[in-house]
Amino acid sequence: MSRRRVDPVKKMAELLKLGAVMLAETCPVEGCNLPLFKLPSGEIICPVHGKIHVVKTDEEAREVRKKVVLTDILDRLENKVLNILSDMINEPHPEPGELSEWLDVLEKVRRIKKT
Ligand SMILES: [Zn+2]
Known part of the structure; x- marks a missing residue:
C-alpha cells in the first residue's frame, strides 16, 4: 500500500x-x-x-449528519420493503399487513427528510 x-x-x-x-x-x-x-x-x-x-456551526454539522443518517435509514427501509415484496410473491397466502406497516414507516422517514 x-x-x-x-x-x-x-x-x-x-x-x-x-x-x-x-x-x-x-x-x-x-x-x-x-x-x-x-x-x-x-x-x-x-x-x-x-x-x-x-x-x-454545530447546528449545521447536526443537519448534515441528520441527512446522512436519514439517507442510510431510507436505503435500508427500501431494501426491507423489497425483501418483504419478494417474500410475498413466494408466499401462497401473503399477509400484506407487514408490508403496509413498513411502507408507512418509509413514507414518514421520507417526509422527515424533506423538511
Ligand atoms: Zn472520518
Whole structure:
C-alpha cells in the first residue's frame, strides 16, 4: 500500500494541541465514526478524513449528519420493503399487513427528510 494511514489517536492529540474542540457529533463517513473536531477557525474536521463538510456551526454539522443518517435509514427501509415484496410473491397466502406497516414507516422517514 502506497497510501500512509493516519493514526487517528495521534492526529486527535495534535488537533487538541491546536486548540480544537471535540464535538459530540461523529464523522459521517461510513465506517469512520470518529468524533469530529472544531478548529478555532470554525472548521469542522475528522481526524482521518480531514474537512468533512463546509459547516460553520454545530447546528449545521447536526443537519448534515441528520441527512446522512436519514439517507442510510431510507436505503435500508427500501431494501426491507423489497425483501418483504419478494417474500410475498413466494408466499401462497401473503399477509400484506407487514408490508403496509413498513411502507408507512418509509413514507414518514421520507417526509422527515424533506423538511
Ligand atoms: Zn472520518
